[in-house]
Amino acid sequence: EPEVTQTPSHQVTQMGQEVILRCVPISNHLYFYWYRQILGQKVEFLVSFYNNEISEKSEIFDDQFSVERPDGSNFTLKIRSTKLEDSAMYFCASSEIAGGSTGELFFGEGSRLTVL
Amino acid sequence: GNSVTQMEGPVTLSEEAFLTINCTYTATGYPSLFWYVQYPGEGLQLLLKATKADDKGSNKGFEATYRKETTSFHLEKGSVQVSDSAVYFCALYAGNNRKLIWGLGTSLAVNP
Numbered sequence: 719e720p721e722v723t724q725t726p727s728h729q730v731t732q733m734g735q736e737v738i739l740r741c742v743p744i745s746n747h748l749y750f751y752w753y754r755q756i757l758g759q760k761v762e763f764l765v766s767f768y769n770n771e772i773s774e775k776s777e778i779f780d781d782q783f784s785v786e787r788p789d790g791s792n793f794t795l796k797i798r799s800t801k802l803e804d805s806a807m808y809f810c811a812s813s814e815i816a817g818g819s820t821g822e823l824f825f826g827e828g829s830r831l832t833v834l
Numbered sequence: 835g836n837s838v839t840q841m842e843g844p845v846t847l848s849e850e851a852f853l854t855i856n857c858t859y860t861a862t863g864y865p866s867l868f869w870y871v872q873y874p875g876e877g878l879q880l881l882l883k884a885t886k887a888d889d890k891g892s893n894k895g896f897e898a899t900y901r902k903e904t905t906s907f908h909l910e911k912g913s914v915q916v917s918d919s920a921v922y923f924c925a926l927y928a929g930n931n932r933k934l935i936w937g938l939g940t941s942l943a944v945n946p
Contacts, residue, residue, distance in 0.1 A: 761936040827877035
């Protein structure tokens with residue numbers, strides 16, 4: 719069964735360092751997303767991506783965040799200068815149709831980021 | 835704005851007990867409603883969904899009915915198993931937001 723894969727599963731970094739989280743979405747999906755979950759809090763939308771550009775982003779997704787689909791298979795989230803409050807589980811998701819309008823987003827296992 | 839409220843956990847049950855996890859929502863228009871599940875060490879998986887009022891979603895013995903009059907989508911299972919131990923998330927999709935809005939998640943532990 720096709721699945722979304724994410725790497726690394728866990729990354730520990732120092733405050734101020736750059737981090738890149740990688741995702742391989744399901745191959746025939748066209749819409750890609752990043753969500754995050756800070757421990758004990760709700761899953762939050764960060765960004766959606768379609769046709770090689772951001773289609774929507776939340777207020778959380780400020781200038782220190784960027785996304786890229788560098789090679790047609792990977793979908794990356796870069797955090798330029800990490801802060802303590804960026805510590806969270808980051809989930810990548812993909813869907814066949816716009817916005818996951820029937821809610822059928824397919825999620826990866828998540829990448830846990832710990833900023834020290 | 836759109837929001838989802840779930841009952842707080844953790845919920846601890848014995849095997850074969852009846853499960854209810856409450857979920858209520860606030861949304862404009864007619865959202866679609868979902869339950870996602872996260873098993874230990876795994877990602878989020880869609881468990882079931884309902885896209886219009888009075889629809890019942892069901893999967894793996896779990897059920898939830900979309901109740902517009904009470905703005906609820908409570909998750910139920912008649913007889914839980916140890917393997918159902920997981921975190922359960924209620925979520926909604928409303929066209930005006932074009933994203934999933936999540937509840938806090940409810941942790942379920944089932945003891946043998």
